[in-house]
Amino acid sequence: xxxxxxxxxxxxxxxxxxxxxxxxxxxxxxxxxxxxxxxxxxxxxxxxxxxxxxxxxxxxxxxxxxxxxxxxxxxxxxxxxxxxxxxxxxxxxxxxxxxxxxxxxxxxxxxxxxxxxxxxxxxxxxxxxxxxxxxxxxxxxxxxxxxxxxxxxxxxxxxxxxxxxxxxxxxxxxxxxxxxxxxxxxx
Numbered sequence: 001x002x003x004x005x006x007x008x009x010x011x012x013x014x015x016x017x018x019x020x021x022x023x024x025x026x027x028x029x030x031x032x033x034x035x036x037x038x039x040x041x042x043x044x045x046x047x048x049x050x051x052x053x054x055x056x057x058x059x060x061x062x063x064x065x066x067x068x069x070x071x072x073x074x075x076x077x078x079x080x081x082x083x084x085x086x087x088x089x090x091x092x093x094x095x096x097x098x099x100x101x102x103x104x105x106x107x108x109x110x111x112x113x114x115x116x117x118x119x120x121x122x123x124x125x126x127x128x129x130x131x132x133x134x135x136x137x138x139x140x141x142x143x144x145x146x147x148x149x150x151x152x153x154x155x156x157x158x159x160x161x162x163x164x165x166x167x168x169x170x171x172x173x174x175x176x177x178x179x180x181x182x183x184x185x186x187x
Contacts, residue, residue: 006043010171014131014180015044017169018108019051022129025164025184026104031057031084032127033100037093037107037118039063042072044108045086049079061088062096093118101125101187110158111135111144119158122187129184130158151181160185 005011026032031054036044039061048056059079061072072088079086094117098105101123107113108131122128132148148154151168165184171177 006040010178010180012043013171014108014169014182015047017167017180018044018106018129018131018182019047021165021167021182021184022048022104022106023052023055025127025129026055031055033057033103034059035098035103035105036061037105038109038113039072039088040065040068040109041075042086042088043075044106045072045079046075049084049086054084056084058085058087061086062091062093063088064090064092066090094121097121098123098126103127104129107131111146111148114145116157119187124161124187126187127164127184128158128160128187129182130154131180131182133181134179148181151183154181155183158183160187162186 034056036042040063042061045059045061063069069088069090076086094115098121104127105122106129110130111132132154134148135144137144137147151166155166163183163185167182169180171180
């Protein structure tokens with residue numbers, strides 16, 4: 001990933017869409033702890049807190065890239081010292097066995113993961129938000145390793161006991177376009 005690539009138009013509009021829908025789903029819950037898996041520079045944590053400063057208990061970001069975590073720490077610097085606290089972790093989320101199903105798990109880049117181990121490591125009963133694209137594998141622009149062909153494909157791949165939200169967001173640049181798909185549900 002190029003530094004600060006998450007500030008691109010398509011990724012920012014997709015994160016705004018995620019914020020809007022996740023806030024609706026979590027409106028009646030006490031301040032949850034969020035875990036952003038594959039957080040890159042954790043622009044999502046920044047956006048979530050700016051939109052609703054007292055809505056979350058804490059946000060944890062996880063990524064494999066040292067450069068991404070360094071950028072995340074710069075972008076989220078304020079909340080490393082303030083509440084809600086943001087903590088960014090340099091770790092492979094496929095190796096973490098999460099145990100608290102009261103937390104919320106977010107993965108906006110499942111199409112860039114080599115496996116679904118991360119999903120298997122999330123406890124049953126957890127709220128999960130997943131975004132992906134219909135960009136083809138090895139498209140030259142992104143590091144796509146798993147192609148998602150449709151919203152139904154995303155729902156079928158990541159089984160939830162309850163779907164709380166599902167939708168599609170078209171990112172259109174006239175000369176080319178792609179779809180982002182999102183599901184929020186209970187595993």
